[in-house]
Amino acid sequence: MIFWISSYPKSGNTWLRFLIASYYYTKEGFFDENILKYIDQFPQKNFFKGFDYDPKIPTGTTRFWIKAQEKINQDKKIRFFKTHNIYGSVNNFHFTNRENSIGCVYVVRDPRNVITSLKNFYEMNDNQAFKFMTSKNKYIYDVHKFVENGYSDFQFIGSWETNYESWKFQKKIPVKIIRYEDLLNETYVVLNDVITFINKVIGVKEKILKNKVKNAVSSTSFHKLKEKEKNEGFSEAPKSRVNDSKIPFFNLGPKNDWKKILNDDLKNKLNEVFKKKLEELYPE
Numbered sequence: 001m002i003f004w005i006s007s008y009p010k011s012g013n014t015w016l017r018f019l020i021a022s023y024y025y026t027k028e029g030f031f032d033e034n035i036l037k038y039i040d041q042f043p044q045k046n047f048f049k050g051f052d053y054d055p056k057i058p059t060g061t062t063r064f065w066i067k068a069q070e071k072i073n074q075d076k077k078i079r080f081f082k083t084h085n086i087y088g089s090v091n092n093f094h095f096t097n098r099e100n101s102i103g104c105v106y107v108v109r110d111p112r113n114v115i116t117s118l119k120n121f122y123e124m125n126d127n128q129a130f131k132f133m134t135s136k137n138k139y140i141y142d143v144h145k146f147v148e149n150g151y152s153d154f155q156f157i158g159s160w161e162t163n164y165e166s167w168k169f170q171k172k173i174p175v176k177i178i179r180y181e182d183l184l185n186e187t188y189v190v191l192n193d194v195i196t197f198i199n200k201v202i203g204v205k206e207k208i209l210k211n212k213v214k215n216a217v218s219s220t221s222f223h224k225l226k227e228k229e230k231n232e233g234f235s236e237a238p239k240s241r242v243n244d245s246k247i248p249f250f251n252l253g254p255k256n257d258w259k260k261i262l263n264d265d266l267k268n269k270l271n272e273v274f275k276k277k278l279e280e281l282y283p284e
Helices: 013-024 033-038 062-075 111-122 126-134 143-149 160-169 180-185 187-202 210-219 222-232 264-273 275-281
Strands: 002-007 079-083 101-108 175-179
Touching: 002 013, 002 062, 002 187, 013 033, 013 079, 013 101, 013 187, 013 210, 013 222, 101 160, 101 180, 101 187, 111 126, 111 264, 111 275, 126 264, 160 175, 175 180, 175 187, 180 187, 187 210, 264 275
Parallel strands: 002 079, 002 101, 101 175
Antiparallel strands: none
């Protein structure tokens, strides 16, 4: 069965993936980039081998989402997968179902900080990033592997709000929603709660190993990850479309403060379009 680590893009599920992988796939809890192979991303090309779809059509893989998951689940093991996809359907093809999924942890991040990370990652200006975040029909794919893969890595993400609501309001599987800001400020506490939730959902009765949680937290701090990327690179950092350089994956981290970074026009637009969700998630 699949346990999802989900979020809108640039909202923290890569970091949560590091933390979860460090706890469940190492002996002592210390992060090593090699363990990321145990938590893959879905959808992507390698899970659609043997299925007859046209990679030149953006939604080509959607009709095989469920069948690909059934294939993954043949051995009846618990597997974690990272995704940015909505919980919903495209052309009446459902992303997942309760027969293939057992649970999810969803990371939601203040959209006023998401937009800064999006601008860096996708090399966009303010207007492009705002349109990206507010489009209910938005999808993403690996542009750097398009010639080779086409739209095989297609993920339908919708808008920031619809992405969040799709996972929050579905009734098929248990979902724990955490705020990125809480994960940042109280990493140990939040990770401990996440592991408690995961263990309950998948039926693990062993006590949580506190030292292992601490090691996972300390070895995946933003400072250490940024320094590691600077010195060794990071396999998931994208190439710039402007030149051959790599765009830093770990960019601002805790310094990403919308109150200091965004201009008034963009602040006002985001506050207005996401007003209800901001009042729900970030009451001031």
